[in-house]
Amino acid sequence: MIRKVSGAILALVLIAGVASAQTITAGGATFPYPMYSKWFDEYHKKVPSVSINYQSIGSGGGVQQVTAGTLDFGASDYALTDAQLKEFHDKRGFNVLAFPTVLGADVPAYNLPGVTAVLNFTPEALAGIFLGKITKWNDPAITGPNPGVNLPNENIVVVHRSDGSGTTFIWVDYLCKISPEWDKGPGRGASVNWPTGLGGKGNEAVAGLVHQTRFSLGYVELTYALQTKMAYGNVKNSAGVFMKADLASVTAASAAVKDMPDDFRVSITNPPGKGAYPIASFTWLLVPEKISDPAKKKAITDFLGWMLTDGQNVTEALSYAKLPASVVAKEKKAIAKIQ
Amino acid sequence: MSAPATTIDAPPEGRARSLWKRLRDGDEIAHTVTFLCAFAVIAVTALLVFELYRNSEPSRLKFGWSFLWTKTWDPVAGKFGALPFIYGTIVTSALAMIIAIPLGVGAAIFLAELAPPGISSALTFLIELLAAVPSVIIGFLGFFVLLPALLRAEPYIRSALGWTPLFSGPFYGVSFFTAGVVLSVMIVPFIISISREVILSVPSDQREAALALGATRWESTWDVVVPFARKGIVGSIFLALARSLGETMAVTMVIGNDPKISASLFAPGYSIAAVIANEFAEATGDLYQGALIELGLVLFALTIIINGAARILVVSTTRKGTSQ
Amino acid sequence: MTWNKARRKTVNVFMLALTGLCTVFAAGTLVYILGYLFVHGASSLSWNFFTKLPAPVGEAGGGMANAILGSAKLLLLASCVGVPIGFLGGVYLAEFGGSGFSSAVRYTTDLLNGVPSIVMGIFAYALIVVPQKHFSTFAGGLALGVIMLPIAIRSSEEFLRNVPLALREGAMALGASKSKAIFTVVIPAAKAGIITGIMLNLARVAGETAPLLFTAFGNRFWSPGWNQPTAALPEMIFRYSISAYDDWHQQAWSAGFVLLVLVLGVNIVARLILANKAHVAR
Numbered sequence: 001m002i003r004k005v006s007g008a009i010l011a012l013v014l015i016a017g018v019a020s021a022q023t024i025t026a027g028g029a030t031f032p033y034p035m036y037s038k039w040f041d042e043y044h045k046k047v048p049s050v051s052i053n054y055q056s057i058g059s060g061g062g063v064q065q066v067t068a069g070t071l072d073f074g075a076s077d078y079a080l081t082d083a084q085l086k087e088f089h090d091k092r093g094f095n096v097l098a099f100p101t102v103l104g105a106d107v108p109a110y111n112l113p114g115v116t117a118v119l120n121f122t123p124e125a126l127a128g129i130f131l132g133k134i135t136k137w138n139d140p141a142i143t144g145p146n147p148g149v150n151l152p153n154e155n156i157v158v159v160h161r162s163d164g165s166g167t168t169f170i171w172v173d174y175l176c177k178i179s180p181e182w183d184k185g186p187g188r189g190a191s192v193n194w195p196t197g198l199g200g201k202g203n204e205a206v207a208g209l210v211h212q213t214r215f216s217l218g219y220v221e222l223t224y225a226l227q228t229k230m231a232y233g234n235v236k237n238s239a240g241v242f243m244k245a246d247l248a249s250v251t252a253a254s255a256a257v258k259d260m261p262d263d264f265r266v267s268i269t270n271p272p273g274k275g276a277y278p279i280a281s282f283t284w285l286l287v288p289e290k291i292s293d294p295a296k297k298k299a300i301t302d303f304l305g306w307m308l309t310d311g312q313n314v315t316e317a318l319s320y321a322k323l324p325a326s327v328v329a330k331e332k333k334a335i336a337k338i339q
Numbered sequence: 340m341s342a343p344a345t346t347i348d349a350p351p352e353g354r355a356r357s358l359w360k361r362l363r364d365g366d367e368i369a370h371t372v373t374f375l376c377a378f379a380v381i382a383v384t385a386l387l388v389f390e391l392y393r394n395s396e397p398s399r400l401k402f403g404w405s406f407l408w409t410k411t412w413d414p415v416a417g418k419f420g421a422l423p424f425i426y427g428t429i430v431t432s433a434l435a436m437i438i439a440i441p442l443g444v445g446a447a448i449f450l451a452e453l454a455p456p457g458i459s460s461a462l463t464f465l466i467e468l469l470a471a472v473p474s475v476i477i478g479f480l481g482f483f484v485l486l487p488a489l490l491r492a493e494p495y496i497r498s499a500l501g502w503t504p505l506f507s508g509p510f511y512g513v514s515f516f517t518a519g520v521v522l523s524v525m526i527v528p529f530i531i532s533i534s535r536e537v538i539l540s541v542p543s544d545q546r547e548a549a550l551a552l553g554a555t556r557w558e559s560t561w562d563v564v565v566p567f568a569r570k571g572i573v574g575s576i577f578l579a580l581a582r583s584l585g586e587t588m589a590v591t592m593v594i595g596n597d598p599k600i601s602a603s604l605f606a607p608g609y610s611i612a613a614v615i616a617n618e619f620a621e622a623t624g625d626l627y628q629g630a631l632i633e634l635g636l637v638l639f640a641l642t643i644i645i646n647g648a649a650r651i652l653v654v655s656t657t658r659k660g661t662s663q
Numbered sequence: 664m665t666w667n668k669a670r671r672k673t674v675n676v677f678m679l680a681l682t683g684l685c686t687v688f689a690a691g692t693l694v695y696i697l698g699y700l701f702v703h704g705a706s707s708l709s710w711n712f713f714t715k716l717p718a719p720v721g722e723a724g725g726g727m728a729n730a731i732l733g734s735a736k737l738l739l740l741a742s743c744v745g746v747p748i749g750f751l752g753g754v755y756l757a758e759f760g761g762s763g764f765s766s767a768v769r770y771t772t773d774l775l776n777g778v779p780s781i782v783m784g785i786f787a788y789a790l791i792v793v794p795q796k797h798f799s800t801f802a803g804g805l806a807l808g809v810i811m812l813p814i815a816i817r818s819s820e821e822f823l824r825n826v827p828l829a830l831r832e833g834a835m836a837l838g839a840s841k842s843k844a845i846f847t848v849v850i851p852a853a854k855a856g857i858i859t860g861i862m863l864n865l866a867r868v869a870g871e872t873a874p875l876l877f878t879a880f881g882n883r884f885w886s887p888g889w890n891q892p893t894a895a896l897p898e899m900i901f902r903y904s905i906s907a908y909d910d911w912h913q914q915a916w917s918a919g920f921v922l923l924v925l926v927l928g929v930n931i932v933a934r935l936i937l938a939n940k941a942h943v944a945r
Contacts, residue, residue: 023886023887034719038722053883055880060622064622064623068796069796070797087623192414198513199595200596205905318721366841380772383809387782391786445685449682449685453678469693477696479904482904555672588872592904592905615782632789635782
């Protein structure tokens with residue numbers, strides 16, 4: 001009996017573990033999740049005592065939970081609005097800092113059996129599809145820029161996010177800029193009132209739904225489309241060129257930022273420039289200005305430093321564009337703001 | 340039989356008196372401790388209702404009762420209404436009932452009345468195991484197996500029932516229909532298991548009287564035994580309904596997650612439980628979170644009512660063995 | 664007259680067949696589910712699955728070792744909460760209860776049992792995660808424990824009530840006090856039922872996903888102690904199955920198979936124990 005009890009206690013202790021390792025809880029955007037999961041894995045190999053547990057719950061979740069204090073840092077694909085910054089300050093008594101990490105792109109991914117050509121989409125076509133105004137694949141707005149492609153007379157199944165998403169924010173931010181009707185209607189946000197379409201939870205689920213559903217069209221982050229071998233189209237940029245999302249075009253989009261503001265809040269959708277991809281964005285880590293636990297603070301600031309140097313060297317392998325050098329330099333200085 | 344170790348003498352004076360006192364205290368302690376544990380249930384439930392009520396305050400104050408019949412769910416504009424989710428929850432559960440009730444009651448009748456006892460217990464065993472399958476696994480299979488199967492079956496369904504508004508419009512797989520079918524798989528074991536118990540508890544003199552009068556087995560079952568057990572069977576249906584209203588994981592994987600009200604079962608929709616699961620962790624702002632919690636309160640209220648009705652029906656039938 | 668008799672006989676046979684078909688259909692669904700998971704999941708069960716941590720997104724070769732341990736820890740915590748309180752509450756209802764209060768408890772138990780598990784998740788989030796300011800195994804375990812509570816109380820009460828009055832009276836006639844009679848005679852007599860009740864209860868909460876979404880949160884790494892977020896089997900199945908990565912789908916099948924085997928295994932063992940008890944003459 002005594003042996004059984006002590007055995008149980010021993011097991012309990014082993015399970016409980018000695019928490020000498022530093023565990024950081026983070027969460028948020030699914031947009032950069034492939035990159036972040038690789039980064040946190042690599043960083044854990046480099047500094048085995050630090051485990052950064054990141055869950056891709058969506059940018060909305062990242063913002064909400066870091067404001068509530070249940071996450072050590074969050075991640076979001078949209079720069080916080082003034083109202084959200086104020087809410088954070090009101091709730092916690094200090095500010096939250098945003099650190100850009102990589103650049104990515106939203107691509108229109110589709111499932112069209114039999115169509116092998118890469119489709120060209122105009123801004124008007126995309127807005128019309130998501131507003132529910134353009135319902136068939138062989139609508140002139142879509143067939144026009146795609147001469148010679150046999151588009152079927154089928155309904156377009158729109159797929160969007162069902163959770164609060166920065167990927168959504170990037171997409172609708174772009175739609176707001178190019179479509180006054182969208183701007184007045186569903187508008188700009190992480191979760192909008194979608195006129196039409198099926199909802200999936202996270203970039204992962206949207207990719208899954210598009211995979212499963214014929215004649216569907218959804219927006220996903222570029223890396224998800226590449227990793228799951230989805231077909232995705234080119235989008236016409238402000239200079240009138242149909243651009244494919246890739247490292248070059250996304251980097252060209254980031255060049256639109258001439259003067260990065262001190263709080264790093266900036267939108268680069270629909271930028272000028274012939275070689276720019278129109279639906280690209282920075283993505284940010286949301287770090288509280290004050291971190292009370294010194295061990296956690298060191299772990300986070302060390303990681304940020306690593307992210308800006310070694311981390312930037314592995315982004316391109318996963319098709320995320322690295323940050324411009326000027327932004328990196330500015331961020332390195334900003335790390336000092338964390339107390 | 341050896342003398343038991345718990346013999347106590349009649350309480351004498353002095354040293355033995357304190358022994359007696361201790362034993363009495365043992366009773367008191369046991370009574371108090373178990374009482375507290377039983378009370379804990381009431382305390383937890385009260386706390387639950389309190390928390391739900393308190394945290395849904397921003398939404399309740401802003402929208403009042405109109406929350407229940409507002410169609411819009413717009414987080415950007417801060418306008419929230421429960422109607423699409425109430426609609427989706429009810430429609431999917433109703434469809435699940437339509438499928439599961441004939442199937443379930445039929446199977447219960449077979450297992451309780453018509454089948455040979457060996458087959459009956461083996462099949463009951465299997466069906467009760469179905470109730471134990473976690474809902475995320477059923478949802479998973481629903482998405483990967485049922486959905487493509489329904490997509491293939493769609494032309495046949497449409498040709499048979501497409502003239503009704505219930506089966507009009509495009510079908511993408513994720514829909515009220517698929518969610519309803521998945522739910523029916525989850526609740527049919529409950530209907531079968533409880534109905535079977537209820538039918539088995541009908542006094543055998545009822546059966547025997549019918550058979551003695553020359554009824555066939557089916558006639559004695561359907562015309563005599565089942566009406567006797569009617570209340571309990573209906574009770575089991577209510578219980579299954581309550582279970583299906585709150586089902587989350589399986590539904591959110593196949594319903595389409597689109598907060599729209601649509602007559603067609605082929606259209607995608609949303610349910611209360613599914614929207615809470617999808618949007619709760621990221622509901623920014625007290626109003627948004629309050630609206631989701633208020634939805635939780637609505638669901639809670641729905642399940643209380645249905646469970647209450649079920650309880651009355653099942654208890655009165657299985658305990659007393661009468662349907663009067 | 665004979666025609667009518669023939670018709671009635673036909674109806675009889677027809678309904679026998681129809682209801683039999685319903686039954687086979689229902690029972691067959693379980694067999695199908697099991698078979699499907701076996702075919703798809705058992706084949707990809709590998710040593711990796713049981714020992715490795717999840718790999719970064721898009722990379723193959725990860726496993727669910729942390730989810731398996733996480734589920735075990737959550738269930739341990741849930742049973743520490745649900746089992747003692749539920750059991751002792753059941754003892755009260757069966758042995759001590761006065762009618763008014765007992766009815767209130769039974770009614771509330773049924774109420775609590777009907778609460779959708781997602782609402783329990785909200786409850787645990789508001790009560791524990793928000794004030795503590797972090798997600799944790801503790802919050803998840805507590806949510807599961809509260810879900811276990813109603814069934815624990817009801818099944819304990821049921822099995823205790825089934826112990827014949829004669830045993831109780833015999834103990835008291837020999838001079839045992841009420842509590843002594845309960846704890847040394849009645850409870851051991853109901854032992855089999857109570858244990859199987861606990862097993863079935865655990866099997867049920869092992870598959871719960873919804874309450875874990877905003878309490879245990881999920882974890883890519885090992886979760887030391889009880890205060891950190893943790894991965895769990897059903898939660899991993901959910902996330903992996905809705906993704907578009909084939910490797911993740913494979914892992915979800917395997918996890919589903921493992922979970923199903925565990926849950927069904929416990930159910931089968933529990934029922935066999937009960938059936939055995941029923942056969943043995945009391």
